[in-house]
Amino acid sequence: MPRCVLLLGGSFDPIHNGHVALGATFVRLLGAAELRVIPTVPWQKSSLVATPSQRADMAALAFAGQPYRVVVDRQEIDRGRPTYTVETLRALRAELGPKYGEETALCFLMGADQLQRLDTWRDWRELFGLAHLCVAARPGFSLDGPDIPAAVAAEFRGRLVAPEQLCSRPAGNTCIAADLAVDISSTRIRQWLAGGNYEYDSGSPIPAPVLDYIEQHNLYKK
Ligand SMILES: Nc1ncnc2c1ncn2[C@@H]1O[C@H](COP(=O)(O)OP(=O)(O)OP(=O)(O)O)[C@@H](O)[C@H]1O
Numbered sequence: 431m432p433r434c435v436l437l438l439g440g441s442f443d444p445i446h447n448g449h450v451a452l453g454a455t456f457v458r459l460l461g462a463a464e465l466r467v468i469p470t471v472p473w474q475k476s477s478l479v480a481t482p483s484q485r486a487d488m489a490a491l492a493f494a495g496q497p498y499r500v501v502v503d504r505q506e507i508d509r510g511r512p513t514y515t516v517e518t519l520r521a522l523r524a525e526l527g528p529k530y531g532e533e534t535a536l537c538f539l540m541g542a543d544q545l546q547r548l549d550t551w552r553d554w555r556e557l558f559g560l561a562h563l564c565v566a567a568r569p570g571f572s573l574d575g576p577d578i579p580a581a582v583a584a585e586f587r588g589r590l591v592a593p594e595q596l597c598s599r600p601a602g603n604t605c606i607a608a609d610l611a612v613d614i615s616s617t618r619i620r621q622w623l624a625g626g627n628y629e630y631d632s633g634s635p636i637p638a639p640v641l642d643y644i645e646q647h648n649l650y651k652k
């Protein structure tokens with residue numbers, strides 16, 4: 431079996447339990463051993479609150495102690511400009527091919543909200559030549575019906591396979607985790623933190639070390 435690397439890109443402003451669950455779900459479904467977490471400089475969102483370095487630090491804290499290998503990959507923030515997933519996947523192919531073999535499976539993870547917008551991504555059809563796409567359900571965003579642009583639905587459905595088949599080939603398929611149901615967003619967490627009226631408990635939407643970091647760095651205050 432070739433090496434299978436899962437990729438989770440995001441703004442992570444801040445990273446939360448939905449991101450951690452998204453990574454863990456596909457690690458389990460695909461039987462993968464490695465997750466790369468890639469903080470981005472998004473071209474479709476204006477002004478994030480935390481700096482790129484702070485978002486990378488929080489990503490490392492959120493995934494510390496997972497029972498699989500996690501690498502926080504700084505390539506997008508190191509570019510120092512808004513970036514596109516297609517260029518990151520090309521760079522990863524160039525990096526990992528010589529290291530792990532050209533057959534290495536790359537699996538890009540996303541929530542249903544991003545599938546609904548996939549046709550707005552730079553050169554989105556090229557993504558399938560570079561990686562598999564793994565999409566998880568997210569409360570408030572459907573995985574089919576009129577919310578998915580027709581061209582995306584056709585491309586995505588035509589490539590759909592069972593998750594356990596993905597790691598045996600390098601790219602070109604899709605899979606779904608229909609059971610994920612984590613009703614959390616970074617936007618809501620920023621609002622919650624700005625309210626100033628919070629305390630950590632086991633039901634909190636972010637890992638405790640991330641909340642500690644946010645407090646130490648005085649982030650997301652009004
Ligand atoms: N609760 C969730 N369930 C499933 N996927 C999620 C969830 N939250 C985020 N994701 C996915 O993680 C990736 C990165 O998300 P991002 O960092 O933009 O978080 P967000 O909560 O969507 O942020 P914001 O509220 O600021 O837009 C995206 O592919 C997104 O779809």
Ligand SMILES: O=C(O)c1ccc[n+]([C@@H]2O[C@H](COP(=O)([O-])O)[C@@H](O)[C@H]2O)c1
Pocket residue numbers: 438439440441442468470472474475513514515516544550551552
């Ligand atoms: O390549 C693109 O054009 C593109 C457009 C929107 C989002 N993305 C990627 O999707 C991931 C989630 O982004 P976001 O904005 O939801 O945090 C992250 O890796 C982004 O780089 C990529």
